[in-house]
Amino acid sequence: MKNHYFNKLTLYKFKEENEVRKLYVIALISLLIVTGCGMNKSKTDQDKIAEELNPTRNKDSTIDPEWEKRLGYVNYTKDQFEGEPDRDQIVRMDRNKMADTIARIILQNNEGFDEVATLVTDKEVLIAYDKNDHLSDEDAVDLAKKSAMSAMPRFFDIYVTDNPSLIPDIQSLHNTTTQDRSHSNTLEQIISEMEKQTPQNDPQD
Numbered sequence: 001m002k003n004h005y006f007n008k009l010t011l012y013k014f015k016e017e018n019e020v021r022k023l024y025v026i027a028l029i030s031l032l033i034v035t036g037c038g039m040n041k042s043k044t045d046q047d048k049i050a051e052e053l054n055p056t057r058n059k060d061s062t063i064d065p066e067w068e069k070r071l072g073y074v075n076y077t078k079d080q081f082e083g084e085p086d087r088d089q090i091v092r093m094d095r096n097k098m099a100d101t102i103a104r105i106i107l108q109n110n111e112g113f114d115e116v117a118t119l120v121t122d123k124e125v126l127i128a129y130d131k132n133d134h135l136s137d138e139d140a141v142d143l144a145k146k147s148a149m150s151a152m153p154r155f156f157d158i159y160v161t162d163n164p165s166l167i168p169d170i171q172s173l174h175n176t177t178t179q180d181r182s183h184s185n186t187l188e189q190i191i192s193e194m195e196k197q198t199p200q201n202d203p204q205d
Helices: 004-041 043-054 078-083 094-111 137-151 166-169 181-197
Strands: 113-120 124-131 155-160
Touching: 043 137, 094 124, 094 137, 113 137, 113 166, 124 137, 124 166, 124 181, 137 155, 155 181, 166 181
Parallel strands: 124 155
Antiparallel strands: 113 124
C-alpha cells in the first residue's frame, strides 16, 4: 500500500515537473518573439530612406571581375530569332543601376564634381551636381550630358543643373514608378527649374 502511494506521489511530481518545463519553454519562446518584433520595429523611417538612397545597396559582391572585362557579343539569324520563345520579351532596364552608372562615370572621370545626384525615368535623365573651381560651368554641363549619353539610349532627354539645392527635389521622386503619373507635375516643375538655372547646351563634339 505504501509502495502504491509512493508511486502515485512520484508520478504526480514527475507530471508537475513536466508542466513547469512546458511553461518555461513557452515563456522563453514568447520572449524571443517579442524581442524579435522589437528589433524589427527599431528601424525608423529615416533608416529605411537612408537604406533606399544608399547607392551601393544593390552592389553584387559575387561578380567575377574577370567576367566584367569580357566583351559582349551575340549572333542571331532571323530564323533563330523567330524560333525563340522569348522573342517578344520586352527589354527591361534597371533604372537604379543606370542612374548609379551615370553618377559613377561623372565622378570617376573628372575631379571637378563634388556630388552628383541622378534620376532616370522612362524617358528622361535628370542630373544635379555640385562642382568646384576645377571646371567651368560650360564644361560641367558638357561632361554631365556626355556621361549620360554614353550610358543611355539616344531617345532619352537629358537635363542637368549645377544647382545642388535641386538635389532634394530630384531625391523626392526616387520612390515613384513609371506607371505612376501622379508625379508628372513635380517632374515637369523640376525640369523647368533646371532649364531656368542652367543653360542646357548641346554636348560639344
